[in-house]
Amino acid sequence: MYSGPRWFFPSALIHELDPGTSPSGRRPRRTARDWLVDFSCFLLAVLVGLLGADALRDNTDLPHAVAVLDQVLGALSCAAVWLRRRRPLGLAVAMLPVSFVSETSGGVAVIALFTLAVHRPFRYVAWVAGAQLVLTPLYFWWRPDPDLPYTAVVILFVVLTGATVGWGMFVRSKRQLMLSLRDRARRAETEARLRAEQAQRLAREAIAREMHDVLAHRLTLLSVHAGALEFRPDAPRDEIARAAGVIRESAHEALQDLREIIGVLRAGEGEEAGRPQPTxxxxxxxxxxxxxxxxxxxxxxxxxxxxxxxxxxxxxxxxxxxxxxxxxxxxxxxxxxxxxxxxxxxxxxxxxxxxxxxxxxxxxxxxxxxxxxxxxxxxxxxxxxxxxxxxxxxxxxxxxxxxxx
CATH class of the missing domain: 3.30.565.10 (Histidine kinase-like ATPase, C-terminal domain)
Known part of the structure; x- marks a missing residue:
């Protein structure tokens, strides 16, 4: 609901880019950066709690039992900061009544609201932030600030609540943008790989088709005339000579065509290789x-x-x-x-x-x-x-x- 009646929350220490959950639903292990951010939030909550405890000692009108209860709730709230990644909504909702009766838990309330804005859709943030805005005037009516007028302190913490929600939504939007860009990059790489594989497959098919069309004609001549010589060993000498000439010529042409195809494969982009294609x-x-x-x-x-x-x-x-x-x-x-x-x-x-x-x-x-x-x-x-x-x-x-x- 608020960060305590006398302190501003340093926005430089609220930089967070939590990795969220994995596609399988299980949370990834915390990185060194995650531990650093969580520990910084914990220290900040403790610092705000200590400042609140110091303010309680200066408030002589507050009963001793209420001050002790306030500090106990503040200590438990600081310990609950470590749950903010796993239970952002639960922590933020729990801090509504706790921060209403405990001045030392104000820092945890702001951290919980910021974490909720980062990790959950805006509808949850709106309900929790709205409840905090409703409770803020009641809190300062019940426990007025001795240094600031009532209206000024209420406006101050309304602005702080809005700034916390806005900063959290900004971090959430930035993270979603980065995830979207990474997803687009992965899809672009996948599509490029598929296009390259398809191009290679089409190229192989084109090469195989060209080799078949070019060489099948020559090799069929070899097969037919070689088969004729095999089945008719007693053929006239002229026919044998003519068949042998066709076989020699077809083999020569087949080799020439094969060299042309290999030359086309070896040629660089924009180079010419082999004889012109038939028309x-x-x-x-x-x-x-x-x-x-x-x-x-x-x-x-x-x-x-x-x-x-x-x-x-x-x-x-x-x-x-x-x-x-x-x-x-x-x-x-x-x-x-x-x-x-x-x-x-x-x-x-x-x-x-x-x-x-x-x-x-x-x-x-x-x-x-x-x-x-x-x-x-x-x-x-x-x-x-x-x-x-x-x-x-x-x-x-x-x-x-x-x-x-």
């Missing part, structure tokens, strides 16, 4: 290469103003055609594959790779379907769609629609 204009070269390897490929291009195809769209179309030819070579060897590219500016660029059902048994070629999954992802990233599946005649078709804007 739609390179589709003729891809088809010619497949024909040279022994495939039957029909290319149908009905593209208006092919030179204006965006580079990303053209690269995606090239990879779709390349993967379609690779799958046809693996799963339908000997069939005639049709590659169709149609579209124009402002329309969708449609890429279709179709092959009929193979005749006879097909040598088993390992595959996990990752190529079609990668193509679907490429098409989606380009803003288009990709569909694939068997045709009514037993063949297979891959069809992609890519936006050309």
């Amino acid at each position: 739609l204009a390179a589709l003729d070269t891809l088809v010619a290469e497949s024909r040279q390897a022994g495939m039957k490929v029909t290319l149908e291009q009905r593209v208006a103003d092919a030179g204006s195809v965006p580079a990303s769209v053209g690269r995606t179309a090239y990879r779709i055609a390349q993967e379609g030819l690779t799958n046809a070579r693996k799963h339908a060897p000997g069939t005639e594959v049709t590659v169709s590219v149609t579209g124009g500016p402002g329309e969708d660029l449609t890429v279709t790779v179709r092959n009929p059902a193979p005749e006879g048994d097909v040598p088993p070629v390992p595959g996990a379907g990752q190529g079609l999954i990668g193509l679907t992802e490429r098409a989606i990233l380009a803003g288009g769609t990709l569909e694939h599946g068997p045709t009514p005649d037993g063949g297979f078709e891959v069809r992609a629609c890519l936006p050309w804007r």
Whole structure:
């Protein structure tokens, strides 16, 4: 309710930033700073109590029994200061009647009110501070101050009560702000870590997709022609020589593509590495290469103003055609594959790779379907769609629609 009738409470000694409770509900162990603050509050309460006891000896009108009771209550109140962190509301409520009858417990009353303002919401502080403001005029009417007029001392302690509550609320607000900033910093660090992990995952997926698209075409040529040599050791010399040439050329190109991918990975930010990425204009070269390897490929291009195809769209179309030819070579060897590219500016660029059902048994070629999954992802990233599946005649078709804007 008050700090005693004759003393001001030094605000420099009321600096407190109690850590509060942990998220698990258990209070953390007191730090060295907590012990220092609590001990300072205890010493301050004792000092105010001693000054109050000295004032009681000067008051000859006060009965001796009342003075003894006053000092006993003051001593018990000083001991209760050590409970202020665990029971801030209980201590503040208990000090209302105690400080009304005990002048030596006034310092503890102010410390309890300040602790309540720091640790509890404003509604509890308002009730306790309001009760103190109501009891203050009654106290000084019952036990008037011999040095100050009644009105002046009442106003003085009303101001002191308001200052104590205001300072405690300021400390509470500052602590909540610091906790909020720490929480935001932790969340920002967590989000940054998650974004970095996602970026790494996307980069790994992009690298894996690019390696599959680039190397699968070359390695499939190696597998198919090596399998043909294995199953037909008595093939004519010209066919063996041609197959060996395709194997050598495919191995050379695979190594070259692998070097380009590794070069891209090693290149610093802003550096160029490897040859330029393929575009739609390179589709003729891809088809010619497949024909040279022994495939039957029909290319149908009905593209208006092919030179204006965006580079990303053209690269995606090239990879779709390349993967379609690779799958046809693996799963339908000997069939005639049709590659169709149609579209124009402002329309969708449609890429279709179709092959009929193979005749006879097909040598088993390992595959996990990752190529079609990668193509679907490429098409989606380009803003288009990709569909694939068997045709009514037993063949297979891959069809992609890519936006050309």
